[in-house]
Amino acid sequence: MENLAILPQLLMNALISGSILALAAVGLALMYGLLGILNFAHGQLMILGAYLLLFLSQTLSLPLLVAAPLLVFAGIFLAVTILHLTILPFRNRSPLLCLLSTLALSIVIESTLALLFGVNVQTLAVGLTPAIYQFAGVFVTSLQLLIVCSTLLILALVAVIMGYSPFGRAVRALAAHREGAVTLGNNERQTVTIVFALGTLLAIYGGVLVGYDQSLQPYMGTSFTIKAFAAMILGGLGSVGGAIFGSYLLALVENLAIGLDLGPWSIPAGFKDAFAFCVILLALLFRPEGLFQRGQRKF
Amino acid sequence: MLRVEELALKLGEVAILKGVSFQVAQGATVGIIGPNGCGKTTLFNCLNGFHRSAPGTIFFRGADISASSPYLRARSGLGRVFQNSGVFRSLTLYENLLVALEARDRVLFWNRQKVQHNRLIAQYLSDFGLSDKAHDKASSLSGGQLRLLEIARSVAVGAELLLLDEPTAGVSPKMKGDVERVLRKLVELGKTVVVIEHDINFIQNICQRILVMDQGRIVLDDSPVAIRSNPALQDIYFGGS
């Protein structure tokens, strides 16, 4: 059957897009688990990072070896600024305020990118023709292999840090007591800042990968944010491991649904995004009761 | 009036309630005491219906309400006064009571009984000594006044059994007397009262029966005098003599 033949390719595609999504979702999950806030602008941060690299490497013609560290510094600087401007001032108040401020931030980033770079599609992979490998009926570019391998490596690193380092312990302790913590002591502020910077850098890396593998457009941030939310919901809000699991699961479902030939029930490729949204809605409809304290109506 | 059988609740991995069973007769006043974290407020939350999936059965006025939604339980006469004040602070006192009456009469778009409601509200406010603040925002009330307003609200809605969670916490000594007077009045009117308290003196004065909870279970169930002199109480509160 034709479907069986293309299945390996679909799985590979799922692995690739799942990896990028995981990079986005982990940062979001860390922030949600720590501060209980949803950063609406997360997808835009991904795209912003990619455009920054575009600027550094193409407009300024800096070699990657110089541009990359600059990007990291810029990312950290951005993260700290955004944290102190749009998130911390609203911490002790209604979570609605944080949502509104990060929503505003997301539009600010989008519009600024549109003004500076125009709305035309661009790509980071200018002049690059990656090698294509083929095995077991699966086509994959060297870049895509890089995406999967580097992501798995990074996620493993994050898991190790969170699980076994003193920093990781501090983060988990803070997350466990966030219900009681009203004001942040100095130490805690530091932890939060580092976590947010980490999440932002992960997102930026994900955005850069998107820029190389696919293309960039100023307004594509929102769909990444929504998909990252979907991944988090699938895996359990606030759980980092869950976010990773949810990302790959979502990518799998997406690619299978679009790729498989289901006869008259085949879903056209254009509906790929719509699928993730349906998944969120279905998940919200059938969520088991009382599973999570935060954000879960018990009645 | 209220019968609870083997009520249990687990939140995540932690068992908060472990097989709680007791009965409350109509018109009785029952107190619940116990160290912090023993599950008193959680018990109330279960009775109200905020944890419907918890195992165990709850009978209210003869009917099994274990699977009922919270709002249905409230409509059948189960009232609640919250530990951290369930008063709507952005609304005025008048509006707080009006919301209760409108809830009781299920009005949404047009209140046919506005005149009667106004009269009732004026009466409740004067009964509870809050008339002069009728149109002030509830955020301007003291702790004790907030309690009184919340009790008034439950009465307005027609609650027959009131679950009061620490009604004297954060209340000045003078107002504690007012709260006590109000509770006695409620009993006089035939209401059933279940009170969680830390102030043992307060609870002794008004309750005929006291339930002592510890680590999710009811360990003692007796009259106030018997409880007071029970050596086990010392152990529960102070961890051994």
Place this chain on the structure above:
Amino acid sequence: MSYLVAVFVLTLITLIVAQSFNFVFGLGALLNLAHLSAYAIGAYTTAILATEHAYPFWLYFPLSIFVSAFFSLLVSAIATRLSQDYFLIGTLAFSALVTALLINWKSLTRGVLGIPGIPRPPFLTSPFVSPELAFLILVIVVTLLSLAILLYLFQTPLARALRAQGELEAALVSLGRDTHLIRTLALVISSAFAGAAGSLIALYLSYIDPSSFGLHEMVLVLSIVILGRPGHFWGVIAATFFLCLLPEALRFLDLPSSVLGPLRQLLYAVILFGVVFQRRAVLFPAVRRI
């Protein structure tokens, strides 16, 4: 003159959207991101019925309202059971779903090509007034009617219950109110008005495509409600006029439309952030644990 008419028409249509959003978000603290999807659905319903099926105004206008309200019923079925964070994600997902459907369901919506040639209702042609003025009068009539109904709704027991559940839902539930019903009513009613506004915009622009209805338009509506004080009927009216007329000043700078669009959005986003920041002490009290 026709420029003034255009600005006024757009401002009034925005006013209907903003005031209805004020009902659900300002009063009830329900951040319904699918509000503008109801607006889009109203517009598309009118567009499709008026062009392909040549329905008269008296048919497609109420139908647009009905379809938007029905859509909101679906949203409510899932979203009203959810707490704040999930409610936001749920309505966001719905809005993204609608956008994706508008783009991809080509047989219905013609996708990104949009629907051109939406005709104005023939009863607007009159020898006494220009067609632009006639349409303005129609918009004024619909706006005044909507505002009158909304003003009434703001004083109802439903509105009071909405405010109560927005502040402390558990307490309202303990008084015997079915808060799911309250929220559903709020969502459906506000979406009905959004649908009416959508119908008007489709008639006004005579051509609509999916790009006119994005999440970014939400920023303007949010800014209006927050600037005008959430829940305040007259404040939101004033804020609508202020925020809609403000960017008209931008038009005096001779900028290309590719710049004007993002610049306008940037302006609104900055205003939204500014207002939220400045008002943070009084906006939406922090959720209390009871």
